[in-house]
Amino acid sequence: MRRNIIAGIYHGYSRDDLPQHQFCPPGPDSWCFFIKAIGEHLYPTGHKKRVLTPLDYGLLHEHRQPIYDRLASIELLKTEFNGGPIGLAMVKRSLGFQEGEHGQRLGQVRLRKRLYKSTQEQQLKAKRRKKIAAAAREKARQEKEAEEGGPAY
Incomplete structure (x- = not known):
């Protein structure tokens, strides 16, 4: 769960010249188009076609990172168990x-x-x-x- 939360922020920052998919779930069943293509032994398509609203790392990271850190904290995840x-x-x-x-x-x-x-x-x-x-x-x-x-x- 924690890794998926972190994957969400980095996946949003991903661009063709700087892919940020290191936290996305691996394999051909991944929700991430980039990792899914690699898992299926295909060349990943460009981010411009797949990421309709890319996020600007420079503008947003300092504001989004604390929120995602809090969402991914072990203490919060323990309290939010289904x-x-x-x-x-x-x-x-x-x-x-x-x-x-x-x-x-x-x-x-x-x-x-x-x-x-x-x-x-x-x-x-x-x-x-x-x-x-x-x-x-x-x-x-x-x-x-x-x-x-x-x-x-």
């Missing part, structure tokens, strides 16, 4: 609506699905990190063997 279906039920109650039994069950089902999906994604990320670390250790071991002239026992 409560999911439980948060929706709280909003409905505060507006005077009573949620029925069906709505409560549906909210619990959605919450369980969301937690399951989140757990699966975290496990997959952890597995990828472990594979990368193991590959790095193996590469370092092989380089050390090559340096010493044979396998290390």
Whole structure:
């Protein structure tokens, strides 16, 4: 979330002569036209066609940066976490609506699905990190063997 907020400010400053896409999400599914084109192995089109209202870095950065820094602060992001279906039920109650039994069950089902999906994604990320670390250790071991002239026992 924090990275997406920072990507928003730099993406707006981007120009053909100075692309600012270092914080945009990577890959062919990115919302950023520039990174999406690179992810699809295409040459990115010019910013003039895609960015209809480019922002002037010199004029706006000193005014916008503090706002984006505040939006991207960890403290604020912790307080603004989406409560999911439980948060929706709280909003409905505060507006005077009573949620029925069906709505409560549906909210619990959605919450369980969301937690399951989140757990699966975290496990997959952890597995990828472990594979990368193991590959790095193996590469370092092989380089050390090559340096010493044979396998290390």
